[in-house]
Amino acid sequence: MACLITPLSDCAMPTLLQSMFSLLFSAAILLVGHGLQLTTVPLYAIHLGWAPELVGYIGSSYFLGFVLGCLTVPRLVARVGHIRVFTVLIALFTSSLLLMGLVDNFVLWLVARCLIGWGIAGIYMVIESWLNDKTSAEHRGSVLSVYTVISLSAICLGQLLVGFELGFAGLFMLAAALLVLGIVPVGLTRRPAPQPIPAVSFSFTRLFAVSQVAMVGAFFGGLVTGGFWALGPVVANANELSPSQVGVFMAVTILGGTLLQLPVGRLSDRIDRRYVITGLAVVAVLTSIGAILLDSRTPEVIYVTMFLLGGLSFPLYSLCLAHANDNTDLSIMEVGSGVLMMNSVGSILGPLIVSFLLGYTHMALFIVSGVALSVLACWTLYRIRFHDVAREHYEPFVSMRSTTQEMVEMGLESEEPEESSDTKVETINTD
Template identity: 90%
Template sequence: MPTLLHSMFSLLFSAAILLVGHGLQLTLVPLYAISLGWEADLIGYIGSSYFLGFVLGCLTVPRLVARVGHIRVFTVLVALFTSSLLFIGLVDNFMLWLIARCLIGWGIAGIYMVIESWLNDKTSIEHRGSVLSVYTVISLSAICVGQLLVGFDLGYAGLFMLAAALLVLGIVPVGLTRRAAPHPIPAVSFSFRRLFAVSQVAMVGAFFGGLVTGGFWALGPVIADANQLSAGQVGVFMAVTILGGTALQLPVGRLSDRIDRRYVITGLAVIAVLTSITAIVLDSRNPQVIYVTMFLLGGLSFPLYSLCLAHANDNTDLSIMEVGSGVLMMNSVGSILGPLIVSFLLGYTHMALFIVSGVALSILACWTLYRISFHDVAREHYEPFVNMRNTTQEVVEMGLENEESEDSPEDSLNDEAANKQQL
């Protein structure tokens, strides 16, 4: 395992540098919009534009990679990401920001896909879970570090340049790697109607989970500002929420392996609703209270995507790739709508995220309890919980891993030998 990780050092190093810059710009752009005096609803539209670009990237980048290859696409996406970010720092035109933010979403979706495709293609099935775990820890840690960089006293121009410099530096390790490029990325394919018929809880849960997390990712800095947090505290606000989501993923997943995942989804939703109600009742501007509340909300809402994906795969004979793509897109639709709803409510109350979370997850809890009462599940296709981030490539690779596990022993030995030769 150490030898395998050493051979992937350039990819992991690139991912770390890039995602520090990405984490910084996630918080920097909304904060800069606030400094320009923009209303919350306009910032919400910009956040939704980012997630729209992300969805478009999931749908289009695989075909682009198939045409020109991973390294060229990776370089183009980073260049597009960086130039769009710098463009936002240069102008204050709303329509131009919408286009630039959409391009950033498209770019980061493709960057995730290229890096994850590369990692998975060069990893044998027995090591894939460990490599993904290491990658997840590195990526979330890098994003958290990026959030904290907002507190540096560099001014907005300096922070934009720092984020852009980190993004560009992220090209260097991959650009100098001597490893062969991976196979083309499979394009996503799914039917919403068919997937909703086989797993209503998963699709509804993915939508409302995306509604909550999308509102946080797009408007977290605006929400923190509305709660009178300073620029340095905004980074901590974002970081503790991400850490909460990271800390509870694995315990929640292991629990869902032992009992009906729908009970776990209901439990998370109910506790998140209680957390939101508590935050609304306290209505505290104390940073420590806000940090604790957001840590819990992140820990309770972030695992919903992985749980819904696992539940959907437990109860259908559709391909994992098709199910995963559909659940991802449903989550993305929620992420597009979340910022619009939260930003509208921010015009009336600083508790907007907690109100949206409380209402959305109450609906999810009621719907899931209804399904539990009238529909049993057999878990005929049960697979252990896998900590999945909402990116297309992790969905695709989970499907490919399932196909590999069904290969003959001879095929598996041949594939392993080929992987070792490439490494």
Template identity: 55%
Template sequence: MTNVLASVTALLVSVAILLVGHGLQLTLAPMYADSLGWTAQEIGYTGSAYFGGFVVGCLVVPTLVARVGHIRMFAVLASTATAALLLLGLFESVVIWMIARGMTGLAFAGLYMVIESWLNERTTSQHRATVLSIYVIITLIAICGGQLLVGLQLDFRGLIMLSAILLVVGMIPVGLTRSVAPAPIPAISFKFREVYRASHVAVVGAFVGGLVTAGFWSLGPVVAKGFELDAAGVGVFMASAIFGGAVAQLPLGRLSDRMDRRVVLAAIAMTGMVVNLGAFFLVDASRDLLYIVMFLYGGVTFPIYSLCLAHANDNTDLQLMEIASVILMTQSVGAVVGPLVVAALMAYSSSGLFLFAGVVLAIFTVWTLWRIRAHETERAYFEPYHGVPRTTHAATEIYAPELSDTEM
């Protein structure tokens, strides 16, 4: 295990630094746009552009990596993300921001794919789960830490510079590594019809997950400002949701191993409906209550992706990578749509995020319960739950060889 960790230490250090910078800019961008006097709809456009760029990145980056290799592509993508971030400090145009946010989404989709395929290449089946767990922990801690940097005594342009510095510094450990570049990233094999036919709930659930979580990432800081939180409070508001998602991931996954995963999905959707509709009516809530609500929000929305992936994997003999491609892309489409709808609702209420998420989760709850009653599931291809990060389909490749070894 020591040798395995030593072979990926430089990569994991780069991941930690990069994602602190990324976590900072995820919250900083909508806060800065709000300070410029932009409407929620304009901010929503930039959020949708980010997730649109993410989809494009998942499609085009594997081909680019095959041409130039992981290390060069890592540097190119991190440089692209840095340049896109600096554009936000130079221009106050919605159109330019949409282009910049799209570039950021593309760059980070590519970075996640490079990182995850690299981890897969450097680990054996005996240690894959441990390495992925370390990666997920680093990811969550780094992004949470980035949220809290929003509270530093710097103006918005100063915070942009800090985020850019972190992105640049994050390239250094990988740039200095002497490791041999891993094999090319496998291209996406998109078999939507087969996956949807095998598991309606998994595909629809992934779309719902994209709708509700993207609204949070794109407009959560604006919602927090509506509750009159200062910059530090906004950071804690966002970090509370991320921490909630991290805490709930494994217990919900283990529970779903013991029963119909659709029941678990329906239960967390119902809980999410109650949490969100309750939050919608929190007008004069204390800070502590708001943070608790956001902890619960993250706990019932962030695990949806992994649960849907596990449920789809139970019901088809397709390769895990093929299933993950469909689930990820479906979630990404929802992520493009979500900020636009939330922004439209926020024209009428600053808590439109909670109203939207509550209504969507209510509809998903009713539909899932109907599917449970109308259609039995046999779990013909059951595999235990793995807390796969909601990054790119390449993360599942870390588990794929391990699952194959189990089946032999």
């Protein structure tokens, strides 16, 4: 009866989410296991006595696999379908994780971690393409918001599970069990699979000409966040946090990045996004400098610092993506794929640099963050000084994670006016 007096869109949204329940439930279970293994793997490497440099190589291998997944999985889905690929990727992910728990061989870990990165990239692509395909443009932004909240909450919960006193073998098995259980809801769904995933296609040269700030910002943002995702537990351990505190360390950083996305994005809708990017970078640099000067081993101080650093660095990807799309008529897929790849390249290099510095100081992550975001702030200020932007293709900010280009398309299509792709004319308005 209530639907008779409410807009049709308000009534359709719960029905739409209900129809996607199995997919979202699978994503939640999977990402709890994924969040748990993200922290367990580097902690176990430290337990084995491996040097930070080796842990950094392992982290970079994960992001290399992620890039390869973005490039190759669409073709695999086109050949055998979404559900088969989804099942195979989880099997590969789970077996690689269990092998890492059984064998302490560095070369095997490099290969296994690369396969895990390849697998999670493909899993994200399948989930996000399914959501995108089954959602109308009217509801796409709302579904994206629900998915983002679910995924980040699940990863946060996974971090906190590290505090359970199960031992490393128990944590590996729990993460593997969650990954396998994630197959069940999607495996039992009767709903038809979506259309094939579009392949990644972009030109770095053309995208750099379109928006230098976006590409540089995505790179340095990836450098910082990649160092955190791969080596956050190692950094926490170097700052004398206990295993249970390491989970909190990771969770508060993710929470900071989640909570500040929307207010930062709304601010960037009102003013030149480059000012917002500069402001975030400058405050993050000051936060990093404060952490280095304070050099506190008190957990509460470290938590507050990481909450701020996460809140200031995580939104950079979404801001850079939005800024790039403000200034060009290139396709959503091309812009999104290029910004994502630039972010991923930074994520590959970040763990290598942070791990090298960890051999000399426990403040490595803050040093890398301070230097990287100082360069970003200076470059953005230079571009502001000498290059105006008209934002001729402006669309409101959409908060999203740097997962796959399908997530990018889903977020931006929810705001894009209807337009024939055959009549679009490429325009470039450099920032």
